Amino acid sequence: MAENRVANRIADTAVGGTGVIVAAFLVFYLGAWGDTEQRQFVTNLVHIPIALMYTALGLRIVVRGGPTHHTRRAWGFITAAFFCRLVAQSSWFIEDSVLGTPRFPAVADYWYIAFVPFMFTGLMLMPSDRRSRIDRIKLTLDALIVVSGAFIVLWYLLLGPLVVKEGAPLSRTLFSTALPVGDLLLILALAMLLLRRSGIADHALTMLVVAVTMFVVADIAYGYLQLKTGYRGGAWPDLFWFCGGFLLVLAAHRTYQQTYHPPDPAKRRATVNWLPYGTIALAYGVLGYMAREQGIYPLGGMILGAILLTGLVIARQMYVLRENQDLAVTDPLTGLANRTRITERVAALVAQPARAGRCSAVLLIDLDRFKPINDTYGHEAGDTVLQAAAVALRAGIRSGDTAGRLGGDEFAVILRDLPDVAAVERVTQRLAEALRTPVILGDLVLSVEASIGVAIHDADSKVDGDQLVRQADLAMYTAKRSGRSRYQLYTPELDAGTRDARLRQAITDGELVLHYQPAVGLQTGEIRGVEALVRWQHPEEGLLMPGAFIALAEETGAVVPLGEWVLREGCRQVAAWQQGVAGADRITLSVNLSPQQVKQADLVDVVTGILAETGFPATRLILEITESVVLEPDELTIARLGALRDKGIRLAVDDFGTGYSALSYLQQLPVSILKIDRSYIRGIDDDERDERIAEAIVRLGLAFDLVVVAEGIETAEQARLLAEMGCTVGQGYHFHRPTPPEQTVQVLGATALKL
Template identity: 55%
Template sequence: MAKLRAASVWGSGALLGTIGVQYVTGWGSDAGAEKLNDLVYLPVVLLTAALGLRLVQRGGLAPRERRAWILLEAAFVLQVVAHVVSVVQDFMPGMPAYPTISDYLYAAAIPFVVAGLLLLPVTRRNAAQRVKLLIDSLIIVAVACMALWYLEIGPILQYPGADPVVILFSAAVPVLDLLLVFALISLLLRRPQAGGAIGLLGGSMAVKVVADSTYTIAYVQFGFAFRPGSWPYLFWAAGAFLSLLAVDRRLREHGAVPVERRSRVRLGWLPYGAIVLASGMLAYVARGESIYPLGGMILGTIALTALVIARQMYAQRENRRLAVTDPLTGLSNRALIADRLAEMSRQPLREGRHGAVLLIDLDRFKPINDAYGHEAGDAVLKAVATALTSVIRSGDTAGRVGGDEFAVVLPTLPSRAAAESVAQRLVEALRTPVIFGDAVLGVEASIGVAFRDETTPDFLQLLAHADAAMYAVKRAGRGSYRVYTPELDTRAHDAELRRAVENDELVVHFQPVVTLAGGDITAVEALVRWNHPTRGLLMPGAFIDLAEETGAVIPIGEWVLLDACRQAAGWRAANPDAESLRLSVNLSARQVTQTALVDIIRNILAETGFPADRLVLELTESVILQPDEQTVARLNALREMGIGISVDDFGTGYAALSYLRALPVSVLKIDRSFVTGIDTDPDVYAVAEAVVRLAQAYRLHVVAEGIETAGQAAALIEMGCVSGQGYHFARPMPGEDLAAKLSSSVPAGRPGRA
């Protein structure tokens, strides 16, 4: 079917070629050429109308585009009727008076074409952009109107002795052509979708306007009438064939156009070109006027118009530059980066040509801002911009997309290794210290690399891939780069983690906290594990950071607290000696920011029956580092319920003991890094002892983590630490094993001030 249609289209086009033969050879009389001209048109216009009817009936078009093609189909049908009437007239005796019925039918088709062109889908614009485009279109049409008035309409209206009907119809033809010009210019400036078909249709209307204008101007200005088979007739034939090709092209495209097409041809100059044309016409008319008064005024008007155009074009260029430039660094801003990424995503995938985006996030930038002020931070950002521009090529785009986040778009790379080479050079360049006054500011960057391929249908997906790779670098230690792989897809892992909660794939293990002197169990810490269906039992390090990043840590944290409290309540019911046992559960930074945190914990305690004064919530240092008022209020509310507040892994971040005074903290857990080597290195011992003594001065109960030897335990007892946990005493174990262990161990009471 497709081959038959193609043969019909090109076969009918070949028939139109006989008009070209007439033009070249001059063969035949005028009457014969006129009849042949009308006859060869019939297959083309009939096929155009038939294919147009099939297009609007087939379905799959967007409603707006379908309405546009219905209007165009009405114009095609009128053209068929007009050509049939013209053929009949050719074989009737006598010459019909102008304008004939076919002339009226041709004219009646034009408003339908105009309406159809204006209704075709275009790139979406806001209200201000639509007003600007309307003004630009009207400028061009106004100049076209001046030209047609001077060359066609004015002389026609002044033609001596002509019939009024002939005068009015002859003047109406250029007016209808003006409407076509307006529709075409509006369509082109608004960037139409389905560019191939609409380009052909626009070309059809353009050559028709040129043919109409040439024919009329030659007659009214020079009294010359083109004979059938001359070049205006070639243009009319070309216009008819282009319309046929346009309908056939759109019919071969299935469904609505999926992507807004970006025109490669810049048409913003059209309004200015039209003004230049108008000025040229004024200058031509003024040649016959004296310099005083009219000639000088016209020349002055032209000069002023030229200056206004120059100023407007410069202002637009400057506004464009400011709109896409980051004012601090001078790099591209988020809008231009998005534009470059979208442009790269539209390019066809080719062998030996690769596109990539690098997403860059500065490591430890916030402490620089906090310690040295925003001027220091700005100096670092400017230095990063300089480093970026020194590494990338001239065709690449570097931009700042956030506070301390940058992006580099690499649209044309010879290989994937080239992108990794750029990423490695950027990692090294960004390690260069920044001198700010007397301070030397060190900064590094985590870089995520994502390549454009079949898995990235749009630039948003490409950015998401680069973002996933960048956060993978941060989780792995920062200061490096990583290329995206599907395993890094945080959204997929987030969904998997949330399903793990729903499918009861998580389990809680418990590690005892003991008195260092006697080894009695005084508390247990709840530690989550993931019993993955394919990867086996996973430790928290394999998924907690990702859960924190995606927000899945909130349902995970609630589930762990609920399950741990339920099991601990069961131990208390089965073993009276376990009533004094404390339960420590980790609380993530995201959980602390929950507005309903206090109510959630209160409901869990009520559901499980576990007493609030036996629960200790462990916070990370990121929570206690300059907490906001809401966080302090929530923690105070929990403390008033009797719940203990502990700081976990103290010493691994930026927290200082002075920050603890802002929070109702009761327990301080010293990180294992302070414990390792405590029994063999005097310096390590001194530092650990200082932390223990300072914590005790703040009346905090100290628990040492990561105790693995008897020597470490003895050293901690010597410096005054009462409690500890680690493999030396017991490894984390399932709740059933801990219940058995508790039945053979008697708790020593409270571990200290709660």
């Protein structure tokens, strides 16, 4: 590790030194110091350390390891090209500045030409994201367009004059054209590399491309000057070679340091690549320049006509490309943006920091009660509702905002550059009201509403696009759980991890409290037991009912420590009553046991440990399990529950009838109490059908030799009917509401009877 740090410092120093050399040469050149011979000598000499530096840094990538295997393989060929360039620069310095008798072709010329195939191969091997066969064909055609345009320019500047030059030997002509042809190959490689790049910034690759481009420009300028006036070292093309060489140094250094990030297809640039069309424009510009020397007839008009015709073809192709791009990012049913466009717009939103005092927002919208409409009235009705929702969303946003359909009945809206969160809420409320408008389909009037989740992006936001969408999604599901047809702003408390930590901290900090609801004998009205019901005394939100946090506890696993706290606190409290309240020694304590607690391997040890710790008698404890445990009990579950029963603890099936009510398992499980869900009690006093169903459930429980307890009794008539059916114990507001411990003590006046 220490050796790497030392090597990195040496490399940083060497790169900085190379920059100083280039800067010093620029001062020397722009200051017009020295005579022609001195300028030529200094120019030839300074090329050597720069070439030596980028060769050494390229070799470092190959030997010491680059970001990926593919990158190292590409840089192996690029480093070979660097070495050819180093040898060429050194040879040229000796031939031109030391010996002073350069011949054509010089030794350096062979090495300059050898630079091309190695660099071409290295550029072509540079890693890029995967593309389909059709994409690769289109990319190759675009690159060939670039090369064709470049060929026209090179033909005018170099190749044409070389070919028609009179008196030149064939071998000399072929060798003279080798470097321009090599430059065409490099242009092809650069075009392929630029066209296949994704939208992810790669600064090292950008510097490499710019450097090679500067070399190509310098080569073309060198050839042109050589044809016109002859070339001497220290002319302006050397500035391009020097700057290109320094960029090669930076590119090699940056490549070694950078970490590889695989390209993300979702972030690929969707815009049209203008490189082929720019090259066509350049080529026709050269043709137009040449046509000035021709008359209108015949070539001048033909060239102008060809330029106009090609321009119209390109314009039509651009229109088709734009149309295809719009189709690719548009939902065909609603005409809104699809998921791809929404993802792009969200990424663009978070990529640009919000202005101070301004904010943007992502809204996720889910239509409530859409599935029943689709299932009952068919897909035509469902499609009509979706199209109506799209119209409402379009009408409710500004032109600069984006509305889209993510799929099914889920929509998204991106609001940009609003003054504050209150403005976001006003727009959200307006959209929610617009989505409540009934939809008329023939004789049907279809009514839908929407749950909306809102995530705010402002100057303080530190999240990416995926996280922003996830925040809106969390807020949307929170709105749906809260009763639907409403909106919810995202807050950190909605995060499962944050809420879970907060709930666990509430257990530790003593913010949870128990309320107790007595159960009474239906024949005597005497209290037979109490059920412990948990509440959260939240410091900001007040007293929270279980519906506000139990689902979260079950989702995150916090229900296990929460359940243990309820059992311990309930046993401690009722044990104290049994010691100090007359007649309370025979009341029972009922505690709910979550499915996750039932699955705990140490359940029996935890329960018996709490009983021993609090001194509460096992025969007075009733553990209530849900039908999800009853439905598919495995052997280990049955064994654990059996072990609890063997210790004298009784087991009850809670909310019987709300699930699948797997009756066959009631014989396997060691349960002794059946609690009928309140939904079967609510209508027995005014609906004969509900009465018959309730009576059937009571008789079913009695047939299994179970004690039947009815929940949710709210009237005296309901209590009377249940007593006549054979139900022995009841709970509900008709008798007692859940109350805090100090109030529960006041109602424990009568002697409790054993259940």
